[in-house]
Amino acid sequence: MGLKSFFKKEKKSNENNESKQTHIFIDNDNCIGEDCQKCIMACPNKVFDFQDNLICPNNAWACKTCHICESICPNDCIKLN
Numbered sequence: 001m002g003l004k005s006f007f008k009k010e011k012k013s014n015e016n017n018e019s020k021q022t023h024i025f026i027d028n029d030n031c032i033g034e035d036c037q038k039c040i041m042a043c044p045n046k047v048f049d050f051q052d053n054l055i056c057p058n059n060a061w062a063c064k065t066c067h068i069c070e071s072i073c074p075n076d077c078i079k080l081n
């Protein structure tokens, strides 16, 4: 399935009102999936879930960009920007 990017939310700069999109990237090719689930258990805002047997940030709007998921993933599958 490769690298997927999921829209999280739109942020607005308080200075020039420019919008900035934040994304959650998941490398499903290297994800262990159901046998791991560390990102699902670790996220304090319940962002992740399974969809078609793949990890998906179905509640990406709730992400607070704490980076816990990035640091806990054993295969370095999750990236935020």
Ligand code: SF4
Binding pocket: 042, 043, 044, 045, 046, 047, 048, 057, 062, 063, 064, 065, 066, 067, 068, 069, 070, 080
């Ligand atoms: S950065 Fe934090 S809140 Fe956002 S998905 Fe990862 S663990 Fe959840």
Ligand code: SF4
Binding pocket: 026, 030, 031, 032, 033, 034, 036, 037, 038, 039, 040, 055, 072, 073, 074, 075, 076, 077, 078
């Ligand atoms: S922590 Fe990483 S390897 Fe484990 S289920 Fe989540 S994305 Fe996949």
